[in-house]
Amino acid sequence: MSGFVLAAECRPDVESDAQLIERFRAGDSKALDVLFYRYRTVAYRVAYRLLGHEADALDAVQEGFVKSLTRLDSFAGRSSFKTWLLRIVSNAALDLGRQRRRHEQKRRSLPDHDASELALVAPVTEPTQTLEQADLRQALDAALTQLPEPQRRTFVLHVDGELSYREVADVLGISMGTVMSRLFYARQKLRSLLEERSSQS
């Protein structure tokens, strides 16, 4: 499929998510392509912010699309496909993150642990990025890992997933007030951590 065709198919006014899902249910695999290109960016951002690792984030995106489309009976159109997808992507990302942490703990416990191996796990900085951006991203990634998981997930779904407070509340099954509170304190903590890092450097 050419990029031109994809670009035409990805126009949001061409077909609604509901129409694409119906097409997918009827066996039209092209509908999956359109959904994928429509939501890959936001899904990847959420996964990356929760994992801090490019390859793992792609795995979480893949898992999210597969599960969201195989569990359409549970979806039932009660929310938008985007919120349904991001809920599953964020779950998959958190699961992958836990697996990776367990794996790293095991490796660290090995007597022949080599520090150079761990360096492979850290996100690789793109050479084209400016140092400032890369620094900020790494600082933000590091600060995010220090947030409690509920705050981190709420923050990521809103900021990187571009979900409204109502949508975040639906995804996480919490009240709007709780979303508000988690975001407020998450930002307070992030700012404090980034300022601390800035003063240290």
Place this chain on the structure above:
Amino acid sequence: MNRSSPLPPDFPLEWLAAYADGELDVVAAGRVEHWLAEHPEAVELLEGQRWLSPQHDDGAMHGAIPWPSETQWHATLQQIHQRLQPRNAPSRGIGSGRSRLIWAACIGLVGLLCGWAFWSLPLRLPQVGPTEAPSQFIERRGTLPPANGPETVPMPAEPLSIASADDVEIVSISAEAQQALVVGRLPLTEALSLASASEVTFLRVDPEEFSPLTTSTSATPSSPSPMILWPSRLEP
């Protein structure tokens, strides 16, 4: 603002997050603005919320994320397709491709065997029912009794065992014989006598003489499945 300075407890500070994100309605936003006007020391707190808000992102947050190449995206999409393909495939009846071929081969084989059996053994199953005692019939060996009315025999549902008359020696057969014991000279144009396997006793069965259509070599069949005795060398 001094972070440690006390802020009035009556105002929910979480609203500042919602205000920075543009999530408040006009009335609530008005309340926040009114409160901020009365508490200018809280503006820095608001700025802290705005700094990490998608409403005011200058690209530093999103733009800094390493972006996968189109090749990686393509590979991811292909993997999703592969994982979803078996689930999303529409139902195709008894199967497709290889399984269809297997089904066709099985059906063809069964048809071939049925055709072979039909032309090799031209049975006239409706003409059944011995009029004489089976023992008498057996003693006469080949002088088949005439048909006895329209009595019919249900067609056997199980696979038929086929043996020639030389393969078995009939010692006895009950008068209630109703199913496929076929005795006669080929071609079987005369009336037939039928009995089930439970109604005859095998004294000896030579496995080598059994038809390839059956795998049973039991000398005493345990089930009353229908059996055709093929009297190829029956003397008149």
